Amino acid sequence: MVNNYFWDFDGTLFDTYPGMVNAFQKALQLQNVSVASEEIYQIMREKSVRQAIQLYSNMNPSLNVDKLKENYTNLEIKEQVNVKLFPGAEEVCEWVTNNGGHNFLLTHRDQSAIDMMNEKHVLNLFSDFVTANQKFPRKPNPASLNYLVEKNGVDLQTAAMIGDRELDIAAGHNAGMKGYLFDFDQMITTVEVPEKRVLKLIDLIEK
Known part of the structure; x- marks a missing residue:
């Protein structure tokens, strides 16, 4: 057994996915990048947050990756309530x-x-x-x-x-x-x- x-x-x-997705979407929006929550969810679900960061930084060269990580981390804590x-x-x-x-x-x-x-x-x-x-x-x-x-x-x-x-x-x-x-x-x-x-x-x- x-x-x-x-x-x-x-x-x-x-x-925890709803909070993770919301936080990531907001972190992208802080750098004027708009992505549908469904798309973010699929990437996080199938891969990981790290790979989502890598993907969107590759797609948007102007993204400040360190700032994206920092904003996501801070926002995610606030999103994970109850x-x-x-x-x-x-x-x-x-x-x-x-x-x-x-x-x-x-x-x-x-x-x-x-x-x-x-x-x-x-x-x-x-x-x-x-x-x-x-x-x-x-x-x-x-x-x-x-x-x-x-x-x-x-x-x-x-x-x-x-x-x-x-x-x-x-x-x-x-x-x-x-x-x-x-x-x-x-x-x-x-x-x-x-x-x-x-x-x-x-x-x-x-x-």
Whole structure:
């Protein structure tokens, strides 16, 4: 049984995409670049914020990339107010712990991820976490996963990385564990083949 779950945060545990998209759109507008929110969402969903920054800076040579990053970061903090857990997230985490397993968090977000989890009273369901504050290489590099596995003595046969993008699946595979894709809007095409692909988190619960 897989009962050690390594969770991505943005787009997996918490639906932070609306705030991310709004902040990015506003940051672009501050430099007189107008882009539809649907387009920004698709790029963030399929790729990453970093790749969105790279794409729009390539398309708009006049963009000040450092200013775009700074404005996005400042705006995004303000946009993430009362962010909701995805339906089923808490139930799956409880199922994991009730079956003798552990939940771990692996996120590129900073301490704000921990604050949001604490606010929604789910932090107690997690045994350990890695955030941006710990300066590990970004996924799909498995260094942060390897750290959590070794520190907590996790059997890789019982472990899975759960995330909403291909890089999460690749990170899990690179660490020697399973990769589960949460493809809630069916937008992700992967080269890496996930052991599970679910539209609803609740479907992760093994009967």
